[in-house]
Amino acid sequence: MKRPLNLFLLLTFVTSWLIWAFLWLSGWYQNQVVSLIMTGIAMWSPALAAIITQKQYKMSWVYSFRLGLKNHLKTYAMMWFGLPLLIILGMVLYFLVFSGDFDTTLSSLRQLAGEGANLPPIQILVLLTLFSLFTSAPVINGFLALGEELGWRGFLYPLLKKEFGQRKADLVTGLIWVCGTCLFCSWDTIMV
Secondary structure (H helix, E strand, O other), X not given: OHHHHHHHHHHHHHHHHHHHHXXXXXXXXXXXXXXXXXHHHHHOHHHHHHHHHHHHOOOOOOOOOOOOOOOOHHHHHHHHHHHHHXXXXXXXXXXXXXXXXXXXXXXHHHHHHOOOOOOOOHHHHHHHHHHHHHOHHHHHHHHHHHHHHXXXXXXXXXXXXXXXXXXXXXXXXXXXXXXXXXXXXXXXXXXX
């Protein structure tokens, strides 16, 4: 178990950290489009590391990837609609608490878009945002998160659980995940 675990962690951290180092050192982190694309690629490094590790050590997937839509329809519906509803609730609460900060003129967005940019009215932007929360956002974010979930929960966690039991596997997986992503979160905060 130790050798596959070491290879998985090495591949995961090296590939994702190289991507982040490239963004940081090249200055491309300032380009939001490039930064988002590279972040998406980095989010797939755990899945790619799991696939390479399994091929190297001739392992089969430890975890079964059956969706079980019929048995878990309520759970999937809650995931699809629950998060957007929580985001909307957060937006409403923010508006109620900080209503003076609400910018109906879109001055920050106009500044980002550049002088003379023709932006749609705020009502259209709000409707587009709300629409995307329930349509494209779950699909795009779900696809990106799948790369992490396949690696962390589909490969690493079952491997650790088999070796150490559930409680230790929960703790160790969480600690490893934090070590791998805190650097990203810190850089993202620094880069903004």
